[in-house]
Amino acid sequence: MKGKFITFEGCEGVGKSTQIRLLQAYMDERGIEYYMTREPGGSSISEQIRAVILDGKNAEMTDECEALLYSASRVQLLSEVIKPRLDAGELVFCDRYVDSSLAYQGYARGLGVEFVERINDYALREFTPDLTVFLDLDPSKAFMRKGGADKTDRLEQSGMSFHEKVYKGYKELSKKYANRYLVIDASGSKMQTHHKIISALKEKGVF
Ligand code: TYD
DSSP states (O other): OOOEEEEEEEOTTSSHHHHHHHHHHHHHHTTOOOEEEESSOSSHHHHHHHHHHHBTTOTTOOHHHHHHHHHHHHHHHIIIIIHHHHHTTOEEEEESOHHHHIIIIIIISSSOHHHHHHHHHHHHTTOOOSEEEEEEOOHHHHHHHHTSOOTTBTTTTSOHHHHHHHHHHHHHHHHHTTTTEEEEEOSSOHHHHHHHHHHHHHHTTOO
16 A cells, blocks of 8 residues: 655745645644654754755855755655555655745746756656655744844845745646645644645545
8 A cells, every 4th residue: 555645845934834834733643654854954964955055155056056966865865764654554744845946946047947847756766755744934924923044044144035935936836736736725824724724635535
């Protein structure tokens, strides 16, 4: 039996971590079994790659190098953690996955979504999520809620226009991959968003 693979996506500061925590609490209370991981990271090698990518001192990193490091981190996590668990029939969640690369590196960094798709298809062998929960909130509103960008995080230092491009990228992806995208309006309160996520996942028969 193959398990279910569900990813979370969204721009910086949309409350993704909070929503993942609320979802975990919901599942824990009901005894629903799952495995939660994150990108970039989630395995020892992938966490080391994450540290290189996100290090504010690595300002000279090229966009191509960044995109390849993300896919390298992803393929390691996939082989080591995600695939074996899905093969065992588990419910696996991942905080960010290939769509982050398509939105950030493909659309926002300007590498082109086709190029990023190509390197990821090579790495992942077209391994796509069953469902993608996209927290839909314009980054300008998200940053206001968060109270500004983190100065030690190389990616969060990129300007607002970069984040607007990421957001546009996600909107395109949600149309292109409408069959697996669950677009969740994240402009309301955190509990409103939480309830929307639960209903959407229930509707898809996840639990
Ligand atoms: P993280 O601190 O985990 O951010 P968040 O809480 O927003 O998920 O840092 C992940 C950063 O990496 C985030 O800015 C998005 C970016 N990213 C990419 O640019 N491409 C990718 O493929 C992935 C997985 C993440």
